[in-house]
Amino acid sequence: MVELQNISKRFVFHKENLTVLDNINFKIQANDFISIMGKSGSGKTTLLNIISGLCKPSSGTVLFNNSKPKGFFDNYASRFRSDSMGFVFQHFNLIPYHTVLENVVVPLKFSSLPPKHHKRLGLDILNQLDIHDKHHHYPHMLSGGQMQRVAIARALIKSPKLILADEPTGNLDDHTASEIIDLFVKLNEENHVALLLSTHDRRIIDRSKDTYSIENKCLKKVDTGDPVYQFSKSL
Ligand SMILES: Nc1ncnc2c1ncn2[C@@H]1O[C@H](COP(=O)(O)OP(=O)(O)OP(=O)(O)O)[C@@H](O)[C@H]1O
Numbered sequence: 147m148v149e150l151q152n153i154s155k156r157f158v159f160h161k162e163n164l165t166v167l168d169n170i171n172f173k174i175q176a177n178d179f180i181s182i183m184g185k186s187g188s189g190k191t192t193l194l195n196i197i198s199g200l201c202k203p204s205s206g207t208v209l210f211n212n213s214k215p216k217g218f219f220d221n222y223a224s225r226f227r228s229d230s231m232g233f234v235f236q237h238f239n240l241i242p243y244h245t246v247l248e249n250v251v252v253p254l255k256f257s258s259l260p261p262k263h264h265k266r267l268g269l270d271i272l273n274q275l276d277i278h279d280k281h282h283h284y285p286h287m288l289s290g291g292q293m294q295r296v297a298i299a300r301a302l303i304k305s306p307k308l309i310l311a312d313e314p315t316g317n318l319d320d321h322t323a324s325e326i327i328d329l330f331v332k333l334n335e336e337n338h339v340a341l342l343l344s345t346h347d348r349r350i351i352d353r354s355k356d357t358y359s360i361e362n363k364c365l366k367k368v369d370t371g372d373p374v375y376q377f378s379k380s381l
Pocket residue numbers: 157158159164166184185186187188189190191192193236
């Protein structure tokens with residue numbers, strides 16, 4: 147579904163050069179559930195932003211359904227991102243002056259679905275995430291877990307084939323985090339949505355099907371059954 151070929155990212159700021167990702171090769175297939183770990187500053191958000199098109203790689207290519215893009219603003223890549231991918235950002239990125247419902251239906255703005263159906267679809271999704279009673283509230287009136295649900299609802303509104311979520315349990319208490327993890331597992335198992343989640347949360351890593359780690363600018367597959375990994379987990 148998505149393939150990264152030789153992706154590198156270098157930030158240049160005030161003549162300082164910072165290479166964050168160095169020659170990453172990686173594939174996401176239908177129905178995958180992949181977690182990406184790595185310490186703070188290792189490049190997890192940068193990697194997700196490159197896949198989501200928010201950040202331009204310094205070199206390398208991101209292919210969608212094997213289609214080689216013609217430049218960063220390639221039409222097919224943009225359409226795939228908009229129609230088949232949902233995004234849950236590290237800091238939610240809800241629009242403060244929009245209600246919950248208005249936030250959730252934002253991705254429908256340029257869709258072919260007539261606006262008169264947006265509200266019903268938005269309420270349906272909010273209902274599935276058990277937060278429909280807050281549809282007329284504004285983001286600042288919500289708890290962290292509720293904001294996370296709204297962010298996930300917005301990612302789901304176009305029934306994506308792939309969801310990218312950046313530390314989706316990072317700001318949540320244990321109980322709410324468990325509920326959100328169950329929700330992702332359900333989306334993957336029952337709705338066959340592929341997931342790419344960046345996380346420090348062991349519970350996500352344990353329930354994902356594959357785990358990678360960004361170390362020294364490179365992406366490495368982690369064998370979570372490895373005794374060394376299991377030992378480090380118990381520390
Ligand atoms: N726009 C930018 N300009 C300069 N440096 C940047 C920029 N964006 C990110 N970086 C740097 O790139 C590195 C990777 O950042 P990134 O946000 O991808 O890390 P992360 O793994 O997501 O960390 P965390 O777990 O804290 O969210 C950091 O050193 C960061 O300071």
